[in-house]
Amino acid sequence: MSTAEGIRRIALTPAARRALEAAGRLFYARGIHAVGVDLIAAEAGVTKKTLYDRFGSKEQIVVEYLAERDERWRTFLAGRLDAERPARERVLTVFDASRAWALENSPKGCSMVNAHAEISDPAHPAYPIITGQKQWMLDLFTGLCADIDPDRADRLGRTLMLLHEGALVAHGLNVFADPIAHARDEAGALLAAAGE
Amino acid sequence: MSTAEGIRRIALTPAARRALEAAGRLFYARGIHAVGVDLIAAEAGVTKKTLYDRFGSKEQIVVEYLAERDERWRTFLAGRLDAERPARERVLTVFDASRAWALENSPKGCSMVNAHAEISDPAHPAYPIITGQKQWMLDLFTGLCADIDPDRADRLGRTLMLLHEGALVAHGLNVFADPIAHARDEAGALLAAAGE
DNA sequence: CCTCCACTATACAGATCGGTATACATTGGG
DNA sequence: CCCAATGTATACCGATCTGTATAGTGGAGG
Structure with a gap:
């Protein structure tokens, strides 16, 4: 019904949710390749460690x-x-x-x-x-x-x-x-x- | 008539033309930020020196x-x-x-x-x-x-x-x-x- | 109490980024 | 014949890239 494929499977912890919100905002505004993970982490107030623990890549x-x-x-x-x-x-x-x-x-x-x-x-x-x-x-x-x-x-x-x-x-x-x-x-x- | 602004001003030497052709092909296919100048130079058979001599940036x-x-x-x-x-x-x-x-x-x-x-x-x-x-x-x-x-x-x-x-x-x-x-x-x- | 979990902090690896520097070869025109 | 333009080749710069490693903190639940 909602998203065609069962792609989403990550449990969004509070930090992961903040990171995803920041990533989405930045990706949309500046383009995907123009935004680095360091920027996402900084903007979300989250460490890169957490990013990679939650999302993997x-x-x-x-x-x-x-x-x-x-x-x-x-x-x-x-x-x-x-x-x-x-x-x-x-x-x-x-x-x-x-x-x-x-x-x-x-x-x-x-x-x-x-x-x-x-x-x-x-x-x-x-x-x-x-x-x-x-x-x-x-x-x-x-x-x-x-x-x-x-x-x-x-x-x-x-x-x-x-x-x-x-x-x-x-x-x-x-x-x-x-x-x-x-x-x-x-x-x-x-x-x-x-x-x- | 053609391009609105008088933006184009670079004289396209043979190497510059090859570089622009390669750059255009790569930019369109992969996206602008995903393509580096090293790749453009390599793909065009041109050195980075030539790229920067012709285009500046x-x-x-x-x-x-x-x-x-x-x-x-x-x-x-x-x-x-x-x-x-x-x-x-x-x-x-x-x-x-x-x-x-x-x-x-x-x-x-x-x-x-x-x-x-x-x-x-x-x-x-x-x-x-x-x-x-x-x-x-x-x-x-x-x-x-x-x-x-x-x-x-x-x-x-x-x-x-x-x-x-x-x-x-x-x-x-x-x-x-x-x-x-x-x-x-x-x-x-x-x-x-x-x-x- | 003790373990699990989410998280912070920092440092680093290896590659690639845009851009510059030095040195040399080739070419065509005055 | 010389000179300027055009090009090659290579090495390098500092910054940034994705991703990893080590060490430690704080809270919730059994």
């Missing part, structure tokens, strides 16, 4: 960072998606949730996309988290569209996916004002014309 | 990498955009060009977006190249839409921008097959309904 910290962010986003979205509402409305809710999430968590765009810029190797343990989230979002859109216009669900779902991803990028690069709201409106127009 | 190599890639893309696109054709068709040509470019140059998505994941500081000399290209693309789409439906040019241009950016991301992350062709078709459908 920097790579594992990266994995935990992405897995937690993925899980948080899915939980955040699930908490706003009311299964009772019609599918058309739920699609708009996805964009609304994305907008709210981006405003307070993602000034620099999607963390998965940004991580993918630095982690190209498909054998990297964090890779399935990245592609998994995108696949999950596509399936979500397509599934909602199946309730609106079953014949065009695949096509509609993919278009919503592109609008959504494009909006996240445009948001991160400040291409124009409030692109996620714009994407929401376009999604609404698209769905208004569908399923009639 | 790693940062400048990064700037040249992005400036050249930006310039190449604009030239590539300009060579395919026939000013004689109607605007609707030219929009589709942009997507066709983007698809062809991505297939042979960008298996990992947009190099500007990927660079932005590692260069967050707006004061970085490469920053205006990144945002400049996105702004240029938005203006291009909006300008074309002004010839189709002047009243909705801004809105249409932004939507095309989102579809295009989303397609590049989806292409880089392999979310589904041939997303840029899908975006092209959706752009066509969008414009068919406009300006009537």
Whole structure:
């Protein structure tokens, strides 16, 4: 349900939680390779010994960072998606949730996309988290569209996916004002014309 | 016209050209911070002395990498955009060009977006190249839409921008097959309904 | 009391980072 | 013919990288 793979297995002690919080903040803001473990330790008020006792390697910290962010986003979205509402409305809710999430968590765009810029190797343990989230979002859109216009669900779902991803990028690069709201409106127009 | 700022000023001697080619290939594939100058020098068959004689710093190599890639893309696109054709068709040509470019140059998505994941500081000399290209693309789409439906040019241009950016991301992350062709078709459908 | 556990503190290893210095070879143009 | 530009080769700098080793502290539970 939540994170596709059973990747998270580390018990987060208080110090480990602080470290993961600091690592996530730094990774997102500066990039993964630009942040060293010494900086993470210092920023979290934790020694490197503790870091390596809890996580074992920097790579594992990266994995935990992405897995937690993925899980948080899915939980955040699930908490706003009311299964009772019609599918058309739920699609708009996805964009609304994305907008709210981006405003307070993602000034620099999607963390998965940004991580993918630095982690190209498909054998990297964090890779399935990245592609998994995108696949999950596509399936979500397509599934909602199946309730609106079953014949065009695949096509509609993919278009919503592109609008959504494009909006996240445009948001991160400040291409124009409030692109996620714009994407929401376009999604609404698209769905208004569908399923009639 | 070509690159917005007058950033490029280095005369590219043969060794410098080889170095820039290697640097670009490595930066794109592995990420900017993950590639050291020693590796660039070795891969290009050039000494570090030559690198620093030509470029002065790693940062400048990064700037040249992005400036050249930006310039190449604009030239590539300009060579395919026939000013004689109607605007609707030219929009589709942009997507066709983007698809062809991505297939042979960008298996990992947009190099500007990927660079932005590692260069967050707006004061970085490469920053205006990144945002400049996105702004240029938005203006291009909006300008074309002004010839189709002047009243909705801004809105249409932004939507095309989102579809295009989303397609590049989806292409880089392999979310589904041939997303840029899908975006092209959706752009066509969008414009068919406009300006009537 | 005693053991386990999470944690701190510090020092260090080996490699790599961006960048510089010295010395020498090759080349083309005035 | 000389000179400047371009290049190679190699050694080095201090800083930082991931990761490890040693030693010790404080609290919770049986």
